[in-house]
Amino acid sequence: MKDWTEVVGGMPSVIVRMQGRSAVVAAELDEGECARRGDGPGLEGFEALDLLMSLPQGESVPEAVLSQPQRELLDGMPEWAVERSAGGVVRLCRVPLRPLVAVAFTRRWAPGLRTAHVFSSMCAQAVVLPTEPTDPLVAIEADQYGVGLGVGAAGQPVRSIVTPEPFRLRRHSVARWWFAEHVYGLLAAQKRRALGAGDSELAERQRLDQRL
Numbered sequence: 526m527k528d529w530t531e532v533v534g535g536m537p538s539v540i541v542r543m544q545g546r547s548a549v550v551a552a553e554l555d556e557g558e559c560a561r562r563g564d565g566p567g568l569e570g571f572e573a574l575d576l577l578m579s580l581p582q583g584e585s586v587p588e589a590v591l592s593q594p595q596r597e598l599l600d601g602m603p604e605w606a607v608e609r610s611a612g613g614v615v616r617l618c619r620v621p622l623r624p625l626v627a628v629a630f631t632r633r634w635a636p637g638l639r640t641a642h643v644f645s646s647m648c649a650q651a652v653v654l655p656t657e658p659t660d661p662l663v664a665i666e667a668d669q670y671g672v673g674l675g676v677g678a679a680g681q682p683v684r685s686i687v688t689p690e691p692f693r694l695r696r697h698s699v700a701r702w703w704f705a706e707h708v709y710g711l712l713a714a715q716k717r718r719a720l721g722a723g724d725s726e727l728a729e730r731q732r733l734d735q736r737l
Contacts (some may be wrong), residue, residue, distance in 0.1 A: 529651055529673050530635050530683040532625050539711040549626040549679060550648065550708055558621045562590035562605045564713045567621065567706030573598050574706070577606065577616055581729045585613035620702055621709040626689060630679045634663045641672045647704050649689040653703070657686065676727040 538551040568574065574596050580586055588596060589612065599607055599614060608615045627644035628651045631637035637652035643649050651673030658664070658674075664687055667674040671690030677683035694701075 528685065529626050529649065529689055530675060530677075530685050533628055533651075533683060536625060537643075537712055539708060539715050541644075541708060544643050545630070546643050548629045548640055548644055550624055550627045550644070550707075552622040552624050554712075555619065558619055559709070562621065564716055565603065566713060567708075567710035568603065568606055569617070569676075569703055569706050569710065570601075573602060573606075573702060574702050576700060577618065578702065579696070580614065580616040582619055583737075585611075585615050588612055588614050591673055592654055593619075615636045619705075620705045622705050622709055622712075624637070624705060626651055626673070628653055628673075628675075628683075629674075634658060634660075634666075634674075638666070638670065640728070642670075647692075647701060649673065649692040651675060651689045653679075653683055659731060673732045681688060 533549065536551040537554055538549050540547055541550045568577075574592075576588045576595050588599075588609070591599075591614070599609065606615055606616070606618045624647050626649040627641065627647065629637040629640035630653045631640065632651060632655060634654065637654070641650035641652055645708045650671075652667070654678070655678060657676050664674055667687040672687070672688030673685065674687035675683040675685050
């Protein structure tokens, strides 16, 4: 990942709320997948995503091997997610983006660190304060926890003090795919709002599910 402050300022980003805490999440889009889907909402059902993870992308699987509840889940999926024909089902979709960094903009270090920790299983994390901390232990603690530290404000250039530790994906999971779908949906709603629609929808979608 290039300099994290450039990522925050240059990549698609949106405010995401999780477990009662909010951060700006910057993400790298899968442009091909996003274009194929259009600007609709993401696919956020845990059971649906769990089923999709069990299906190989681009390869047909006989529907007969699926249970009745699984076939009912397929019935509720958008056309861009799966293709069903000749008794088989093909997973078309893939994860629409890669979350890069979650940045907590806060006035104090300790609450920012707690917010950053909430996103630790999804991407790199950083805390941005309005002024440089006077306590040198703040930078030491940030480095110790692998959390980036910067000075600035939301929507403004950020000066880096500590570089966040690169995120290491230990395993693919339904929760991480769900998070990507949620961020994708928020970005799509944000785009629609910029075009003059979807204010209430964006507000509703920013109520991040508490299951993570």
